[in-house]
Amino acid sequence: MNSLVVSLLTFAAIFGGALLGIGLARVLPAPHLNTETRTAVSVSMAVVGTLAALVLGLMITTASSAFSARSNAIDTLAVDIAKLDRILSRLGPGASSIREDLRSYAKAKAEELAAVVDKRDIALRNLTVLEGISDQVSQLSAEDARFRHNQSQALLLVDSIADARWRLVEDASISIPLPFLIIVIFWLSLLFASFGLFAPNNATVVIALFLCAVAISGGIFLILELGTPTRGFIRASVEPLQLMIKDLSN
Incomplete structure (x- = not known):
């Protein structure tokens, strides 16, 4: 209404x-x-x-x-993406393409959350990208115990990002x-x-x-x-996600 x-x-x-x-x-x-x-x-x-x-x-x-839950989910998503990028950087050159995909996902997710209208097609594409990131991290060849530890942490963060995505959907209004x-x-x-x-x-x-x-x-x-924080005049801010994207670009 x-x-x-x-x-x-x-x-x-x-x-x-x-x-x-x-x-x-x-x-x-x-x-x-x-x-x-x-x-x-x-x-x-x-x-x-x-x-x-x-x-x-x-x-x-x-x-x-409801408004606070969505704002907190956006904050959590931004923090988890930043953490994941940091861990991927520690996995070496083999994870550079994954980091590029992560940056693309973060930008697309920010655009999705900032959209006034419901864009389910964009949400599904973003979910596919996130699942692809998870598959790429899983396929990295473990070199030593430190590498395996970082790899497992990266997979946990991907799962956390996916959880935040579903919370944003469930707590939409x-x-x-x-x-x-x-x-x-x-x-x-x-x-x-x-x-x-x-x-x-x-x-x-x-x-x-x-x-x-x-x-x-x-x-x-x-x-x-x-x-209804996803539409209308008062909406949950996506600024934390946008600031995080700027940090990833630096």
Whole structure:
């Protein structure tokens, strides 16, 4: 789902609820707006507000965890590629072509992760290149115990890079069910309708409710953006991988 569209619809629903409450306050009979009614509605809305706050907090935590997991996977991938290149350099001239393939893989992987659209064909090509690197390392002729040790370490790092690749695929996004999101927005709209119902009818109140609606819809926008770090306006940075590529080129 498009996070910007959802956040705009959220704003419309929440601020619309506030305006509905202000409008109802003008037409409802006085007994419906007395102190006893205000107390009953306030207590009821306190339960709804608490529930909405807990759910929003959980959504923010989940989305933030997904974003952090992808960022950490990119960092791990960059470190493992740098380590692998260093170990390959210790395997001698026979591994020079493997190091070139590794540099090509790193550049292609950075382009894949930086792409806004889903490029599954590029991801599959990169996986094939990585598997080819693993095969080339396995086929190197062991010269001594030191060489065999470095060779085994290189294979372990290739496996670690492959694991990071799958983590990047699995942690690509979180899915927030549409009915769940609709219910949360309904809670917030109901809450703001109660605010408008008993609030003084003046410009200051309307502006305050407007800004609060903007803030909450902005929070929904952040949740959806952090939950989909592979696309949208807020994306996990591939800068660690790009900096590592510059180091490999030096």
